[in-house]
Amino acid sequence: MDVFVPFDPRDPNSRLSSVLSADQRRAFAAAMLTDVLDAIRATGREPTILSTADLDRSCAVVVDDRPLTEAVNGVLDATTPAAVVMADLPLVTPEAVDRLLDADAAVTLAPGLGGGTNALCARHPGFRVDYHDGSYRKHLASAEECGASVHTLDSFRLAVDVDERADLAEVLLHGEGEAAAWLRDAGFEIEITDGRCTVSTAAGGR
Ligand SMILES: Nc1nc2c(ncn2[C@@H]2O[C@H](COP(=O)(O)OP(=O)(O)OP(=O)(O)O)[C@@H](O)[C@H]2O)c(=O)[nH]1
Numbered sequence: 001m002d003v004f005v006p007f008d009p010r011d012p013n014s015r016l017s018s019v020l021s022a023d024q025r026r027a028f029a030a031a032m033l034t035d036v037l038d039a040i041r042a043t044g045r046e047p048t049i050l051s052t053a054d055l056d057r058s059c060a061v062v063v064d065d066r067p068l069t070e071a072v073n074g075v076l077d078a079t080t081p082a083a084v085v086m087a088d089l090p091l092v093t094p095e096a097v098d099r100l101l102d103a104d105a106a107v108t109l110a111p112g113l114g115g116g117t118n119a120l121c122a123r124h125p126g127f128r129v130d131y132h133d134g135s136y137r138k139h140l141a142s143a144e145e146c147g148a149s150v151h152t153l154d155s156f157r158l159a160v161d162v163d164e165r166a167d168l169a170e171v172l173l174h175g176e177g178e179a180a181a182w183l184r185d186a187g188f189e190i191e192i193t194d195g196r197c198t199v200s201t202a203a204g205g206r
Protein backbone atom coordinates (compact mmCIF):
# COMPACT_ATOMS: atom_id res chain seq x y z
CA MET A 1 0.00 0.00 0.00
CA ASP A 2 1.44 3.37 -1.03
CA VAL A 3 1.19 5.98 1.72
CA PHE A 4 1.26 9.65 0.67
CA VAL A 5 1.87 12.54 3.06
CA PRO A 6 0.70 15.91 1.68
CA PHE A 7 2.92 18.76 2.79
CA ASP A 8 2.99 22.43 1.87
CA PRO A 9 6.20 24.00 3.24
CA ARG A 10 5.58 27.48 1.81
CA ASP A 11 3.57 29.19 4.56
CA PRO A 12 2.50 26.39 6.91
CA ASN A 13 0.12 26.64 9.83
CA SER A 14 -0.94 30.20 9.09
CA ARG A 15 -3.61 29.87 11.80
CA LEU A 16 -0.75 29.80 14.33
CA SER A 17 0.57 33.20 13.20
CA SER A 18 -0.45 34.83 16.48
CA VAL A 19 1.83 32.51 18.48
CA LEU A 20 4.60 31.53 16.04
CA SER A 21 6.67 33.59 13.59
CA ALA A 22 6.89 32.46 9.95
CA ASP A 23 10.31 30.84 10.59
CA GLN A 24 9.00 29.09 13.70
CA ARG A 25 5.97 27.80 11.80
CA ARG A 26 8.22 26.36 9.09
CA ALA A 27 10.43 24.65 11.68
CA PHE A 28 7.46 23.31 13.65
CA ALA A 29 5.73 22.02 10.49
CA ALA A 30 8.97 20.24 9.51
CA ALA A 31 9.10 18.61 12.97
CA MET A 32 5.48 17.42 12.65
CA LEU A 33 6.28 16.01 9.20
CA THR A 34 9.20 14.07 10.73
CA ASP A 35 6.90 12.57 13.38
CA VAL A 36 4.41 11.42 10.74
CA LEU A 37 7.12 9.94 8.50
CA ASP A 38 8.68 8.15 11.50
CA ALA A 39 5.35 6.59 12.49
CA ILE A 40 4.71 5.34 8.95
CA ARG A 41 8.25 3.96 8.64
CA ALA A 42 7.86 2.17 11.97
CA THR A 43 5.06 0.11 10.38
CA GLY A 44 7.53 -1.15 7.79
CA ARG A 45 6.20 1.06 4.98
CA GLU A 46 8.05 3.77 3.03
CA PRO A 47 6.03 6.99 2.82
CA THR A 48 6.02 9.37 -0.14
CA ILE A 49 5.77 13.09 0.56
CA LEU A 50 3.34 14.86 -1.77
CA SER A 51 4.85 18.34 -1.62
CA THR A 52 4.16 21.68 -3.26
CA ALA A 53 7.91 22.33 -3.50
CA ASP A 54 11.20 20.44 -3.56
CA LEU A 55 12.32 19.15 -0.17
CA ASP A 56 15.67 17.98 1.15
CA ARG A 57 14.51 14.79 2.93
CA SER A 58 15.72 11.22 2.87
CA CYS A 59 12.33 10.12 1.58
CA ALA A 60 10.56 9.82 -1.75
CA VAL A 61 9.10 13.22 -2.71
CA VAL A 62 6.55 13.88 -5.44
CA VAL A 63 6.26 17.60 -6.26
CA ASP A 64 2.84 18.86 -7.32
CA ASP A 65 2.07 22.53 -6.75
CA ARG A 66 -1.61 22.28 -7.48
CA PRO A 67 -4.02 22.86 -4.56
CA LEU A 68 -4.39 20.00 -2.08
CA THR A 69 -7.53 18.40 -3.53
CA GLU A 70 -6.21 18.32 -7.09
CA ALA A 71 -2.82 17.01 -6.01
CA VAL A 72 -4.32 14.17 -3.95
CA ASN A 73 -6.79 13.29 -6.71
CA GLY A 74 -3.82 13.16 -9.09
CA VAL A 75 -2.35 10.50 -6.83
CA LEU A 76 -5.65 8.61 -6.65
CA ASP A 77 -5.97 8.76 -10.48
CA ALA A 78 -2.68 6.89 -10.72
CA THR A 79 -2.63 4.67 -7.63
CA THR A 80 -5.16 2.33 -6.00
CA PRO A 81 -5.06 1.33 -3.24
CA ALA A 82 -3.49 4.36 -1.65
CA ALA A 83 -3.45 5.99 1.76
CA VAL A 84 -3.18 9.69 2.55
CA VAL A 85 -1.95 10.81 5.97
CA MET A 86 -1.63 14.53 6.64
CA ALA A 87 1.68 15.96 7.81
CA ASP A 88 0.19 17.89 10.73
CA LEU A 89 -0.60 14.87 12.93
CA PRO A 90 2.25 14.83 15.47
CA LEU A 91 0.50 12.41 17.83
CA VAL A 92 0.20 9.66 15.24
CA THR A 93 1.59 6.26 16.23
CA PRO A 94 2.57 3.22 14.16
CA GLU A 95 -0.40 1.38 15.71
CA ALA A 96 -2.81 4.04 14.45
CA VAL A 97 -1.28 3.86 10.95
CA ASP A 98 -1.61 0.07 10.99
CA ARG A 99 -5.28 0.33 11.96
CA LEU A 100 -5.88 2.72 9.05
CA LEU A 101 -4.12 0.54 6.51
CA ASP A 102 -5.40 -2.81 7.77
CA ALA A 103 -9.09 -1.85 7.70
CA ASP A 104 -11.04 -3.92 5.15
CA ALA A 105 -13.49 -1.25 3.96
CA ALA A 106 -13.23 0.15 0.43
CA VAL A 107 -12.74 3.58 2.00
CA THR A 108 -11.50 4.16 5.55
CA LEU A 109 -11.73 7.71 6.91
CA ALA A 110 -9.97 9.07 10.00
CA PRO A 111 -11.85 12.28 10.81
CA GLY A 112 -10.26 15.23 12.52
CA LEU A 113 -11.86 17.27 15.26
CA GLY A 114 -13.91 19.92 13.47
CA GLY A 115 -14.93 17.75 10.55
CA GLY A 116 -11.82 17.47 8.39
CA THR A 117 -10.26 14.24 7.11
CA ASN A 118 -6.87 13.70 8.72
CA ALA A 119 -6.13 10.39 7.04
CA LEU A 120 -7.78 8.00 4.64
CA CYS A 121 -7.23 4.70 2.93
CA ALA A 122 -8.85 4.26 -0.49
CA ARG A 123 -9.12 0.75 -1.94
CA HIS A 124 -11.92 1.68 -4.38
CA PRO A 125 -10.62 3.11 -7.70
CA GLY A 126 -13.57 5.52 -8.02
CA PHE A 127 -13.09 7.39 -4.76
CA ARG A 128 -11.91 11.02 -5.01
CA VAL A 129 -11.28 13.67 -2.35
CA ASP A 130 -12.58 17.19 -1.76
CA TYR A 131 -10.68 18.75 1.13
CA HIS A 132 -11.57 21.70 3.39
CA ASP A 133 -14.97 22.97 4.61
CA GLY A 134 -15.80 19.84 6.59
CA SER A 135 -14.33 17.32 4.18
CA TYR A 136 -15.35 14.28 6.29
CA ARG A 137 -18.99 14.68 5.25
CA LYS A 138 -17.99 15.24 1.62
CA HIS A 139 -15.86 12.09 1.70
CA LEU A 140 -18.74 10.04 3.10
CA ALA A 141 -20.85 11.29 0.17
CA SER A 142 -18.06 10.65 -2.31
CA ALA A 143 -17.72 7.05 -1.11
CA GLU A 144 -21.47 6.54 -1.31
CA GLU A 145 -21.51 7.95 -4.85
CA CYS A 146 -19.06 5.36 -6.10
CA GLY A 147 -20.65 2.51 -4.11
CA ALA A 148 -17.70 2.06 -1.76
CA SER A 149 -18.13 0.65 1.74
CA VAL A 150 -16.93 3.07 4.42
CA HIS A 151 -15.27 2.58 7.78
CA THR A 152 -14.81 5.55 10.11
CA LEU A 153 -11.73 4.96 12.21
CA ASP A 154 -12.07 5.89 15.87
CA SER A 155 -8.55 7.11 16.65
CA PHE A 156 -7.55 9.91 19.01
CA ARG A 157 -4.01 9.75 17.61
CA LEU A 158 -5.27 10.48 14.09
CA ALA A 159 -7.98 12.92 15.17
CA VAL A 160 -5.69 15.62 16.54
CA ASP A 161 -4.43 17.78 13.69
CA VAL A 162 -2.61 20.97 14.57
CA ASP A 163 -4.57 23.95 13.33
CA GLU A 164 -4.96 26.35 16.25
CA ARG A 165 -3.29 27.38 19.46
CA ALA A 166 -5.41 25.01 21.57
CA ASP A 167 -4.05 22.07 19.56
CA LEU A 168 -0.53 22.83 20.81
CA ALA A 169 -1.63 21.81 24.32
CA GLU A 170 -2.53 18.34 22.96
CA VAL A 171 0.95 18.06 21.42
CA LEU A 172 2.60 18.96 24.73
CA LEU A 173 0.31 16.61 26.67
CA HIS A 174 0.56 13.51 24.46
CA GLY A 175 3.40 14.00 21.98
CA GLU A 176 6.64 12.10 22.27
CA GLY A 177 8.35 13.09 19.05
CA GLU A 178 10.09 16.02 17.41
CA ALA A 179 7.11 18.36 17.37
CA ALA A 180 6.59 18.12 21.14
CA ALA A 181 10.34 18.52 21.70
CA TRP A 182 10.40 21.56 19.38
CA LEU A 183 7.59 23.22 21.36
CA ARG A 184 9.33 22.54 24.68
CA ASP A 185 12.64 23.88 23.34
CA ALA A 186 10.84 27.00 22.14
CA GLY A 187 9.61 27.56 25.69
CA PHE A 188 5.99 26.47 25.43
CA GLU A 189 4.47 24.85 28.51
CA ILE A 190 1.16 23.54 29.77
CA GLU A 191 -0.73 25.78 32.15
CA ILE A 192 -4.14 25.41 33.69
CA THR A 193 -6.76 27.94 32.61
CA ASP A 194 -10.30 27.60 33.96
CA GLY A 195 -9.52 24.02 34.96
CA ARG A 196 -8.28 22.96 31.52
CA CYS A 197 -4.85 22.39 30.03
CA THR A 198 -3.86 25.25 27.77
CA VAL A 199 -0.54 26.29 26.29
CA SER A 200 1.46 29.07 27.85
CA THR A 201 3.30 31.46 25.58
CA ALA A 202 4.86 33.35 28.47
CA ALA A 203 8.31 31.95 27.73
CA GLY A 204 7.86 30.93 24.09
CA GLY A 205 6.42 32.07 20.79
CA ARG A 206 5.62 35.61 19.77
N1 LIG B 1 0.66 18.93 -1.25
C1 LIG B 1 -0.08 19.85 -0.60
N2 LIG B 1 -0.23 19.74 0.74
C2 LIG B 1 -0.97 20.70 1.37
C3 LIG B 1 -1.56 21.78 0.69
N3 LIG B 1 -2.24 22.55 1.60
C4 LIG B 1 -2.06 21.97 2.79
N4 LIG B 1 -1.29 20.85 2.67
C5 LIG B 1 -0.93 19.91 3.72
O1 LIG B 1 -2.15 19.31 4.15
C6 LIG B 1 -2.20 19.17 5.56
C7 LIG B 1 -3.40 19.89 6.14
O2 LIG B 1 -3.22 21.25 5.88
P1 LIG B 1 -4.18 22.38 6.43
O3 LIG B 1 -4.53 22.15 7.86
O4 LIG B 1 -5.29 22.57 5.49
O5 LIG B 1 -3.22 23.65 6.26
P2 LIG B 1 -1.92 24.06 7.08
O6 LIG B 1 -0.91 24.63 6.16
O7 LIG B 1 -1.45 22.91 7.93
O8 LIG B 1 -2.47 25.18 8.07
P3 LIG B 1 -3.22 26.59 7.78
O9 LIG B 1 -2.29 27.47 6.99
O10 LIG B 1 -3.45 27.11 9.16
O11 LIG B 1 -4.50 26.26 7.05
C8 LIG B 1 -0.84 19.64 6.06
O12 LIG B 1 -0.04 18.49 6.13
C9 LIG B 1 -0.35 20.57 4.96
O13 LIG B 1 1.08 20.63 4.90
C10 LIG B 1 -1.39 21.86 -0.74
O14 LIG B 1 -1.90 22.76 -1.42
N5 LIG B 1 -0.65 20.87 -1.31
Ligand SMILES: C[C@H](OP(=O)(O)O)C(=O)O
Pocket residue numbers: 112115116117118130131132133134135136161163
Ligand atom coordinates in the same frame (compact mmCIF):
# COMPACT_ATOMS: atom_id res chain seq x y z
C1 LIG C 1 -7.08 19.33 4.85
C2 LIG C 1 -8.31 19.86 5.52
O1 LIG C 1 -7.92 20.32 6.75
P1 LIG C 1 -8.77 21.43 7.58
O2 LIG C 1 -8.94 22.59 6.64
O3 LIG C 1 -10.03 20.75 7.97
O4 LIG C 1 -7.83 21.70 8.73
C3 LIG C 1 -9.36 18.73 5.63
O5 LIG C 1 -9.16 17.83 6.46
O6 LIG C 1 -10.28 18.75 4.84
